[in-house]
Amino acid sequence: MAQIPASTPGTVTKPPPRVSPSLWIGLGVVVVYATIFTATAASSGIPYTEWFSSAPNVWRTAVLPLALGAVFLIGFLAWARWDGVFRDHNRLTGPRILHIAAAVFVAAIVVHLVFVDWAGLDPAIVAPILITGVLVGFCEETLFRGILLRGTRTKGRSEATAAIVTSIAFGLFHLTNIITGSPLLAVLNQVLLATLSGIILYSFRRISGLLVVSMFAHGLWDTSLFLPAGDSTTVSGVAGLALLVIVPAVGLITLIVVGRRERHTPALT
Template identity: 50%
Template sequence: MLVAGVLVGFCAETLFRGILLRGMRADGRTEAIVAIGTSLVFGLFHLTNIITGSPVPAVLNQVLLATMTGAILYVIIPLLGLVVLVTVGIRDRHTPSPA
């Protein structure tokens, strides 16, 4: 379970902080636009939970919280790195999906 939790954080960070963030920076966007853009995309990515039958209000709440979490992680990860990834992975593994 711990490994699966860490992999969730690792995959999300690879997608959002690795690929998307670097792509936006390479296009010459300001750091503020990169922070807002990656946080919004991270939050909107959670809309996929509607497909699994989660109630829309719960999913919208999750999108809002994930967007805010993305913004916080944008600031914290460069400072704390792997410690944050492991913590987020463990939290994701033990947080129930909205139902």
Template identity: 45%
Template structure:
């Protein structure tokens, strides 16, 4: 019996079954609500963290609303498997090296901040934003969307690739919120960072490490723009590029090498490639 038929026939306690259509639909609804709230503020994307008031009116408010809605959906749908993988997936040396470089970039960025120049109220607002973005976007992509992509015996390499692509495209509205052409490069970098966040989940088998990593990365990034030292910004840029290139290599390898690895609610399995 194939992985697809096994998953379809195995009993689950879900109120609604995961599917690609449902995953895409949830992402679209999330984007409409989140970016709708941010657009209604009249504040351009690059100004979100100029003041604490800007941050609360844009990022914090939108992410808080979406976090509540996503949490409510997960509880209602009974998608408990979203929080952890049913089995361990293999990690290569390059995958682990990417996580080490990721941590190094965050540490260097935080160490190089002019902390004394950061207003206390803005620091609190950015911290709230980082916690919320780590929670909401990881539930959405490395939780709900990844689970939907894993349905019907779909290879893990394919699921990882499309989850990264979806995370990159998720940042497309920023182009129309003031980032302009620079926002196009953000889409590519976001997609590759999504691959790294997938590795955080893959390495530990739980979504919580990905949430923490995502929150810390954004916390350091939001602060670096206005309060980072020039030399540190250059070093973290080089590390970020190295992480992005390595993540691209990993995505390609996963798409090629994990065509017969599937993750179902009942375990990780190796099946005959069709």
């Protein structure tokens, strides 16, 4: 009678994926998540421009849709059993611009937090905004720099393709704000800014090899934007310079450099 080999103590055998990672499945997950989030937020009847005007609005338009989206993403990952979503198995050395972009992004977060109107901040709105920041960081990074990035890193694609595709998809995702009542020109601006900030968030994932780092950066960034800023000319000027000029410019440079230098670099698998 043949003997069954004993497993090595301390080792854990991971079951194979139920479905192989692919770009199209990743995009499908993005579509489903966007539908869940947008439908839940739009059903509140509160326009996007008023989401963060009061604590009840934040709970209904941001926290609830994000929580439902998080449940969907966790369910998908538990079912699909994809590897490489939260952690890179290997490390790629990258261009220096990735580190510069990450440093500029952190500096911009600090600037936004410094110029928050802390004195006039309603205490009731702090908790839902912080929860929103945590959920945005978890959901959108799991979706784009996690699931979609893992799906794009297949079929022999380059790392440049993976970085650019996930950044553009992140930008286009913000088109859903039209449905929730944001003006068209504002949405187009959000799409552009999100695309350029997406490549910077990719920088955090790429440098560290850990999705949690980009989650943390993303959550802090959005929290700093959701909190009300002071209304002085100086505050508006400095915050606007960081948000609308410096960060997008660095993001554009990063996108170009990664696209040129890594177009022949095999994607991490």
